[in-house]
Amino acid sequence: MSGEFEPLIIGFTCNWCSYRAADMAGTARFKYPPNIRLLRLMCSGRLDPTFVLKAFREGADGVLITGCHPGECHYIEQNYKALRRVLLLKRLLGSMGLNPERVKLVWASAAEGGRLAREISSFVEHVRALGPLGWPQRAMANGRYAAREEIEEVPA
Amino acid sequence: MSENGKPKFAMYWAASCGGCDIAVLNIHEKILDVDANFEVVFWPVAVDAKYKDVEAMADGEILLTLFNGGMRNEENAHMARLLRRKSQILIAFGSCANEGCIPGLANLSPVEEIFETAYATVSTENAAGIRPQPETQVAEGVLSIPAFSPVLRTLNQVVDVDYYIPGCPPESHQIAAVIDVVLAVLAGKAQLPPKGSMLGVGQSTVCDECTRVRNVRKITGFRRIQDLECIDPQVCLLEQGVLCTGPATASGCTALCPKAGAPCAGCYGPAQGVLDFGARMMSAVASVIDSNDAEEIDRILDGLVDPAGSFYRFNLAHSVLRTGRASWNGN
Numbered sequence: 001m002s003g004e005f006e007p008l009i010i011g012f013t014c015n016w017c018s019y020r021a022a023d024m025a026g027t028a029r030f031k032y033p034p035n036i037r038l039l040r041l042m043c044s045g046r047l048d049p050t051f052v053l054k055a056f057r058e059g060a061d062g063v064l065i066t067g068c069h070p071g072e073c074h075y076i077e078q079n080y081k082a083l084r085r086v087l088l089l090k091r092l093l094g095s096m097g098l099n100p101e102r103v104k105l106v107w108a109s110a111a112e113g114g115r116l117a118r119e120i121s122s123f124v125e126h127v128r129a130l131g132p133l134g135w136p137q138r139a140m141a142n143g144r145y146a147a148r149e150e151i152e153e154v155p156a
Numbered sequence: 157m158s159e160n161g162k163p164k165f166a167m168y169w170a171a172s173c174g175g176c177d178i179a180v181l182n183i184h185e186k187i188l189d190v191d192a193n194f195e196v197v198f199w200p201v202a203v204d205a206k207y208k209d210v211e212a213m214a215d216g217e218i219l220l221t222l223f224n225g226g227m228r229n230e231e232n233a234h235m236a237r238l239l240r241r242k243s244q245i246l247i248a249f250g251s252c253a254n255e256g257c258i259p260g261l262a263n264l265s266p267v268e269e270i271f272e273t274a275y276a277t278v279s280t281e282n283a284a285g286i287r288p289q290p291e292t293q294v295a296e297g298v299l300s301i302p303a304f305s306p307v308l309r310t311l312n313q314v315v316d317v318d319y320y321i322p323g324c325p326p327e328s329h330q331i332a333a334v335i336d337v338v339l340a341v342l343a344g345k346a347q348l349p350p351k352g353s354m355l356g357v358g359q360s361t362v363c364d365e366c367t368r369v370r371n372v373r374k375i376t377g378f379r380r381i382q383d384l385e386c387i388d389p390q391v392c393l394l395e396q397g398v399l400c401t402g403p404a405t406a407s408g409c410t411a412l413c414p415k416a417g418a419p420c421a422g423c424y425g426p427a428q429g430v431l432d433f434g435a436r437m438m439s440a441v442a443s444v445i446d447s448n449d450a451e452e453i454d455r456i457l458d459g460l461v462d463p464a465g466s467f468y469r470f471n472l473a474h475s476v477l478r479t480g481r482a483s484w485n486g487n
Contacts, residue, residue: 048435048439049432049434049435049438049439050431050432050435050436050476053432053435053475053476053477054476056477057476057477070448077448080448081442081443083448083450083453084442084443084445084447084453085438085439085442087442087450087453087454087457088438088441088442088457088460088463089438091457091460091463092434092438092463092464092467094463095264095462095463095464095465095480096264096464096477096479096480096481097264097480097481097482098477098480098481135477
């Protein structure tokens with residue numbers, strides 16, 4: 001990889017707060033880097049850890065999970081569930097050798113467009129400093145994700 | 157068809173412990189039905205047939221092959237390809253062939269480390285530090301052994317698989333039920349299930365089959381079962397702070413372990429609709445931790461030693477990520 005590494009970040013946002021914060025950031029013309037691809041969930045509590053694992057498998061370098069501030073969840077307390085899941089997921093990723101800092105949980109209310117933009121910018125820079133993860137490319141080199149026919153051609 | 161008109165049956169073990177073969181023999185008198193209806197042409201643990209006998213067969217000559225074990229080396233993969241070609245129906249039998257099982261946990265370590273453990277532990281007499289070499293020069297020529305793969309792969313990561321029978325090992329009553337179906341199909345009384353079906357497994361989770369009582373589950377700490385002073389014989393093990401993977405595991409075993417007081421380890425694989433076993437289990441665990449405070453949650457999670465080994469004990473090779481980062485060769 002050259003010094004121009006552009007990290008690919010998948011961002012999960014909550015319909016009721018952080019997605020609107022991102023919306024507001026756009027309306028108010030706060031800038032944040034285009035490295036992040038935002039996906040809207042109804043709630044951070046909807047975040048199945050599978051989504052994060054799939055993001056890494058498909059080539060993401062980092063995953064940002066955003067939700068309502070503690071105590072402000074539209075579904076009462078599901079953001080606490082997200083907190084517990086993310087803390088556990090980070091431990092699992094760590095024990096699989098994947099830097100847990102590639103996952104970050106951020107609280108942002110619908111009014112915090114500026115704050116969300118700053119958090120996105122700082123996370124993108126942090127992941128840039130960690131360098132590319134490249135799960136599919138590096139794993140592909142060992143024939144691990146290749147289609148069956150391709151595996152046949154991988155030298156023993 | 158063989159000379160006596162019976163369809164041909166084969167069973168093979170790749171990287172496995174042999175428990176699956178024993179499980180098949182453990183179906184008691186049902187094994188006589190297998191013998192009465194099939195010609196056993198290849199089954200290293202039970203009959204004396206050679207690889208060359210299989211190679212000499214026509215493609216598709218074997219009707220049914222039960223394949224257990226993961227793809228740990230080139231010989232395993234070679235046999236998978238060979239038996240795929242020679243079999244009309246190839247079944248991934250048991251946890252190793254389905255999802256890597258315990259041998260799949262080696263995907264967390266680089267090959268050198270695996271060899272270090274296997275050939276240099278205190279109990280190993282290997283003063284010369286010998287390691288397996290794919291090729292060795294001797295006076296008569298070059299000797300070769302199958303190359304060790306960088307990671308363990310499951311059967312369907314190497315060849316096309318028709319059906320899946322999970323379990324470590326599959327339970328005898330489930331095997332017997334599958335044999336009954338196959339015999340009914342042979343007799344023209346039933347249709348084969350759709351390709352890719354899971355056979356010999358329930359549609360629900362182990363929790364559903366477990367007789368322990370579940371209350372409102374709130375966990376304030378995790379403990380290993382051997383560290384508990386006493387275990388309530390009636391109450392859900394997860395509720396007692398023991399990591400039991402029943403919520404993510406497919407039913408079919410009749411919840412043998414939790415009923416006997418041991419936590420479910422997940423050997424029957426992910427329940428229907430679960431893509432990643434560990435992720436489902438993480439969701440379940442996160443839901444029952446009784447705290448909303450990050451520091452307190454972390455303290456509770458400290459009780460979970462070895463997260464990858466606990467959440468992917470049987471499933472790592474078939475999980476979404478499939479390996480740990482350490483096994484990336486040279487990357």
